[in-house]
Amino acid sequence: MSKASLSMRPALQGYVLLAPALLVYLLFAVYPMIDVIRMSFASWNGLSAESRFVGIDNYRAVLTQDPVFWGALWNTLWWTALAVVIPNLISFGLALALNQNVPGRSSLRVVFYLPVIIASIAVATIWKWMYDPFFGLFNSLLTSWGLSDWIVDWLGDRKIALWSVFAAHVWQSVGFSMVLFLAGLQSVSLTLIEAARIDGAGRWAVFRHVTLPALTPTITIVFVLSLINSLKAFDIVYGMTGGGPAQSTQMLAMWAYTQSMQLGDFGRGAAISVILLLITLAVVVPYMRWMFRNPEDAR
Amino acid sequence: MASVQISNVKKSYGAVEIMHGVDVPIGDGEFVILVGPSGCGKSTLLRMIAGLEVVTSGDISIDGKRVNDLEPKDRDIAMVFQNYALYPQMTVAQNMGFALEIAGRPKAEIKAEVEKAAEILSLTPLLARKPAQLSGGQRQRVAMGRAIVRNPKVFLFDEPLSNLDAKLRVKMRAEIKALHQRLGSTIVYVTHDQIEAMTMADKIVVMNAGRVEQIGTPLELYDRPANLFVATFMGSPAMNILPAKVTADGISIAGVATVPMPAGLSASGEVSYGLRPDHVTIGGQDAVSADVLVVEPTGSETHITATLGGHEIMIVSRDRVDIAPGSKLPVSLASEHAHLFDAVSGRRL
Numbered sequence: 001m002s003k004a005s006l007s008m009r010p011a012l013q014g015y016v017l018l019a020p021a022l023l024v025y026l027l028f029a030v031y032p033m034i035d036v037i038r039m040s041f042a043s044w045n046g047l048s049a050e051s052r053f054v055g056i057d058n059y060r061a062v063l064t065q066d067p068v069f070w071g072a073l074w075n076t077l078w079w080t081a082l083a084v085v086i087p088n089l090i091s092f093g094l095a096l097a098l099n100q101n102v103p104g105r106s107s108l109r110v111v112f113y114l115p116v117i118i119a120s121i122a123v124a125t126i127w128k129w130m131y132d133p134f135f136g137l138f139n140s141l142l143t144s145w146g147l148s149d150w151i152v153d154w155l156g157d158r159k160i161a162l163w164s165v166f167a168a169h170v171w172q173s174v175g176f177s178m179v180l181f182l183a184g185l186q187s188v189s190l191t192l193i194e195a196a197r198i199d200g201a202g203r204w205a206v207f208r209h210v211t212l213p214a215l216t217p218t219i220t221i222v223f224v225l226s227l228i229n230s231l232k233a234f235d236i237v238y239g240m241t242g243g244g245p246a247q248s249t250q251m252l253a254m255w256a257y258t259q260s261m262q263l264g265d266f267g268r269g270a271a272i273s274v275i276l277l278l279i280t281l282a283v284v285v286p287y288m289r290w291m292f293r294n295p296e297d298a299r
Numbered sequence: 300m301a302s303v304q305i306s307n308v309k310k311s312y313g314a315v316e317i318m319h320g321v322d323v324p325i326g327d328g329e330f331v332i333l334v335g336p337s338g339c340g341k342s343t344l345l346r347m348i349a350g351l352e353v354v355t356s357g358d359i360s361i362d363g364k365r366v367n368d369l370e371p372k373d374r375d376i377a378m379v380f381q382n383y384a385l386y387p388q389m390t391v392a393q394n395m396g397f398a399l400e401i402a403g404r405p406k407a408e409i410k411a412e413v414e415k416a417a418e419i420l421s422l423t424p425l426l427a428r429k430p431a432q433l434s435g436g437q438r439q440r441v442a443m444g445r446a447i448v449r450n451p452k453v454f455l456f457d458e459p460l461s462n463l464d465a466k467l468r469v470k471m472r473a474e475i476k477a478l479h480q481r482l483g484s485t486i487v488y489v490t491h492d493q494i495e496a497m498t499m500a501d502k503i504v505v506m507n508a509g510r511v512e513q514i515g516t517p518l519e520l521y522d523r524p525a526n527l528f529v530a531t532f533m534g535s536p537a538m539n540i541l542p543a544k545v546t547a548d549g550i551s552i553a554g555v556a557t558v559p560m561p562a563g564l565s566a567s568g569e570v571s572y573g574l575r576p577d578h579v580t581i582g583g584q585d586a587v588s589a590d591v592l593v594v595e596p597t598g599s600e601t602h603i604t605a606t607l608g609g610h611e612i613m614i615v616s617r618d619r620v621d622i623a624p625g626s627k628l629p630v631s632l633a634s635e636h637a638h639l640f641d642a643v644s645g646r647r648l
Contacts, residue, residue: 194351195384199398199445200372209397213388 033277040270046260051267058271069272072250075162076231076276079169079251083230087170088177088222095181109182113175120172124239127168131155131240155241158248165240165249172236173229177222184218185211220291224284231280252276301362301375301452301485302327303348308357310343310509318343318509320357325502330479330486334496335506336532341489342457344506348487349378349455362452377446378455381462383438385430385445392417392426395444416447419481420474436467443478456488460495472498493533497521505529523638527571527645530638536576536602539612541632542642543572550639553608556587558633566639566648573638576602576615583631591628594620603628 040058044051062069094112098105115123130137131154139151154164188211196206234253237243243250243258252272260269303325310318318340325331333341346352348359350371358365366374377398385394393400395416396409404412417423420440430438439459446454456475460468476499479486490496496503497517505512505520505528512532513525524530530538543552545567549559552572560566580586589605589612596602596619603614605628614630622628639648 189382189384191380191382191384192386194349194371195378195380196386196397197351198349198371198376198378199449200401201397202372205401209386209389213386216388 036270036273039266040274042267042270044266045264046266047264054267058267059275062268062271062275066268068247068250068255069252071247072252072255075248075250076233076252079162079166079233080227080230082166083169083173083233084223084226087173088226090170091174091177091222092181094174094178095185098178099182099185109179112178115172116175116179118172120235121239123168123172124236127165127171128155128240131164156245158245161241161245162249165237168240169233169236173226177226180218180222181215184215188214224287227283227287228280231276231283252279302329303453303485303487304358304360304363305344305348306358306360308344308347308359309355310340310347310352311355316355316509318355321506321509321511323504323511323514325485325487328483328485330476330488330499330501331504332488332490332496332500332502333504333506334490334493334532335512337491338508339506340509341491341504341506345378345455345457345487345489348374348453349376350374375452376455377449377451377453378457379439379442379446379459381458383430383442383462385438385441387430389429390426391422391428391430391433391441391444394430394441395422395448397445398449412448412450413444416444419447419478420444435463436471439463439471440474443475447478447482452485454484454486456486458490459488460490460492468495475499494535497533503533505532507532523647524573525647527573527640530573530640530647534575536613536615538573538575538638539579540640541572541574541607541610541612543570543639544568545570552632553610555608556585556632558585558637561635561637561639564637564639564648569642570648571640571642571645572632573640574632574634575636576613577617578634578636579612579614580631580634581614581616581618581620582629583633585633586629586631588627589614589630591622591624591626593624594622605630 039051041053041055042051043054043057098109098112102108118126129135133139133151133153133156136154138154142148142150152160155161192210192214193206196210201209232253233251234257237249237251238254238257241249243254253276256269256272256276258269259272260266303323305321305323305325308318308321309316321340321344323331323333323344333344335341343352347354348361350366350369350373354367359367361374361376386397389397392410392413396413399409399412413426414423417426420443422437422440422444425433425437425441430441433441439462442459459475460471463471472495475488479499488499500517502514503517503520504514507528513520513529515523520529520533524533524538527540531540541553543550545551545560546557549557550566550570550572551557587607589607591603591605592611593604594601595604599617601616601618601620603616603620603622605612605614607630612630614628640646641648
């Protein structure tokens with residue numbers, strides 16, 4: 001066998017091993033993505049044999065004639081901004097607490113992680129019951145505490161419905177980031193903490209100068225994952241309110257689904273999906289580029 | 300600079316006592332090395348001085364003040380760790396100035412102190428770099444710089460050269476020794492490498508299984524080891540220990556050779572006869588025949604492993620010995636440098 005073919009072998013082996021995953025990825029991820037972009041420039045009801053090219057009509061309609069789109073965009077951005085901060089701060093606090101030598105620490109880790117393994121649609125059902133205005137847990141508790149004046153229609157009041165759903169999302173998502181933070185905390189060098197203690201650092205200074213820098217890669221991962229997951233928020237909102245009342249909990253991903261699957265306008269649905277994709281890329285790509293440009297800081 | 304007094308210090312983890320009442324006096328400005336095999340408790344003792352481990356009982360005093368209950372930061376010590384423990388996100392200058400920054404010193408003062416220490420350690424061109432951009436030796440110097448900048452009462456070193464290659468270790472050994480001579484500071488240094496201990500220390504503390512076996516200057520330990528453990532641990536290659544019996548004719552060693560009782564020693568009955576490899580002579584009037592197993596020429600010396608009466612012995616010769624494994628070698632065990640140990644307790648006789 002020649003030298004060249006020998007040196008080719010590892011690369012060839014790599015491609016052979018990659019092929020099945022690559023095929024599945026191309027077929028079920030890349031092709032649909034490209035097809036959605038194509039579809040966003042077409043008019044198609046999802047049933048007819050042919051679709052018609054309409055240029056940027058779908059985008060124009062979505063951006064200029066669809067007030068629900070703007071409401072959904074606003075909700076999605078708010079949801080994302082809060083979902084990146086609030087659940088992750090709680091996760092971080094829990095991880096710090098459960099990284100200490102507290103009694104029952106393993107059981108508590110399981111308890112806080114449990115909601116993550118429950119299907120979102122089941123979480124939605126659980127919380128819908130708890131929010132039920134007549135028989136739900138929250139209003140019953142308020143009544144039993146003599147706080148009947150505080151009773152609200154958690155999912156029926158358009159002013160608070162989105163935040164009621166958001167609370168369920170926090171409950172469900174906290175465990176996932178907590179596990180990532182816990183894994184990050186395990187990798188913080190004990191020797192570095194000891195060195196800092198000898199250098200005179202108190203608890204806060206150790207946290208600031210040792211723990212936090214060591215957690216930078218974890219924080220980056222948690223941030224990016226939360227961002228992407230929040231921008232495409234769908235299932236828990238769909239399961240709890242379906243976008244109501246009066247579109248007050250409508251989200252971009254859900255509105256794209258509604259346009260396509262319920263209103264039969266696949267062109268508009270695709271256009272909304274593409275806009276969502278562009279928003280996601282606009283946020284994530286600069287962040288990733290910044291991260292890779294500063295490998296020292298990201299370490 | 301300060302003295303350190305370790306008095307009857309014990310350490311237990313749960314019901315298991317791993318340090319059994321250790322006493323070590325450390326004088327002002329002394330370079331003391333704690334040496335011993337893995338698990339002997341030397342690092343635990345150092346960490347107790349640092350305040351990173353709780354003292355179960357006994358007292359540790361720095362400069363006459365009991366520090367058992369003080370936080371590490373309040374003990375006025377600095378520590379150099381085996382893996383350097385540099386803050387990865389900080390530059391060399393920031394690493395070195397961190398303790399002063401935490402102490403709230405003015406920026407100009409921190410800068411001056413860092414530059415001074417960097418000058419001593421030849422780190423000036425590296426001040427703006429981050430630890431990831433430094434070699435092992437440079438990182439070690441930064442770790443030392445971080446300690447120097449604080450101007451502490453006591454420097455603690457926890458196996459600082461273990462992660463360096465052999466050549467760099469020799470260089471850094473000399474640098475640390477020179478640093479001690481320059482600063483005149485009190486240093487407590489932990490190592491498992493007895494060469495490091497011999498070459499650097501003013502005073503060596505040999506530890507084994509949570510006890511102090513002997514405290515003394517390097518040459519005291521080498522020339523008059525207190526027991527079999529110290530005799531075999533200090534010195535490389537290790538001292539030959541052969542079973543022997545004191546008779547009217549002298550000392551009968553391993554049933555194959557009889558040598559006269561060395562001057563100044565007296566013993567009776569069963570003993571252990573200790574002779575350093577370089578005190579075994581090749582040839583001589585009373586030589587007995589040893590079977591050569593391995594010959595290792597090091598350039599300046601020849602190390603020969605052989606068996607004598609069923610016991611393995613090591614011979615170090617300054618001459619180049621041209622001999623093949625499997626052949627016979629006449630060796631003489633008689634020496635005025637021989638050591639005698641009690642066969643049962645292992646104590647020096």
